[in-house]
Amino acid sequence: MGDPRLLEISAAVDVIDAQALQPLLTDMWDTMAAENGAGLAAPQIGIMQRVVIFGYDNNPRYPDAPAIPETILVNPVITPLSERQESDWEGCLSVPGMRGVVPRFEEIRYQGFDQYGQPVDREVTGFHARVVQHECDHLDGILYPQRIEDMCNFGFLQTLLEKGVIQLQPCDDQP
Numbered sequence: 001m002g003d004p005r006l007l008e009i010s011a012a013v014d015v016i017d018a019q020a021l022q023p024l025l026t027d028m029w030d031t032m033a034a035e036n037g038a039g040l041a042a043p044q045i046g047i048m049q050r051v052v053i054f055g056y057d058n059n060p061r062y063p064d065a066p067a068i069p070e071t072i073l074v075n076p077v078i079t080p081l082s083e084r085q086e087s088d089w090e091g092c093l094s095v096p097g098m099r100g101v102v103p104r105f106e107e108i109r110y111q112g113f114d115q116y117g118q119p120v121d122r123e124v125t126g127f128h129a130r131v132v133q134h135e136c137d138h139l140d141g142i143l144y145p146q147r148i149e150d151m152c153n154f155g156f157l158q159t160l161l162e163k164g165v166i167q168l169q170p171c172d173d174q175p
């Protein structure tokens with residue numbers, strides 16, 4: 001946070017070429033794995049393209065978290081399926097050591113393409129929907145603190161844990 005690139009709108013990928021995308025995707029999966037993250041967007045590693053990744057089978061930090069299929073999404077589009085929103089704690093690799101309460105749509109449809117140009121089209125809820133909304137926000141230059149409605153619900157993870165305000169949750173870019 002503070003790098004102006006994180007506030008930029010990323011460019012659509014014109015031609016989806018798996019070979020051309022591979023170095024970026026490898027870097028993204030490595031970065032996400034190194035942080036035990038739930039997702040990552042290309043601008044977070046300085047690549048201003050509309051590419052996000054997310055998902056895991058089981059995350060050792062969050063044994064109770066629902067699994068999300070490992071997904072590559074190029075040029076994603078999100079459509080809320082209802083007006084309903086829910087608020088929960090989020091973290092972000094680009095805002096290390098902090099957590100804040102962010103409202104997100106409970107149910108969404110997301111569409112896009114995998115690295116081979118094959119369509120991806122899913123309807124999801126809850127944590128899965130939250131992760132996708134968080135990652136796609138990065139493509140529009142939005143970091144989660146910009147979506148916090150009550151700044152009383154923003155703080156250092158270590159302090160929030162020590163004070164019992166939160167317990168470790170699955171909705172984190174990073175531990």
Ligand code: NI
Pocket residue numbers: 091092093094134135138173
């Ligand atoms: Ni993030």
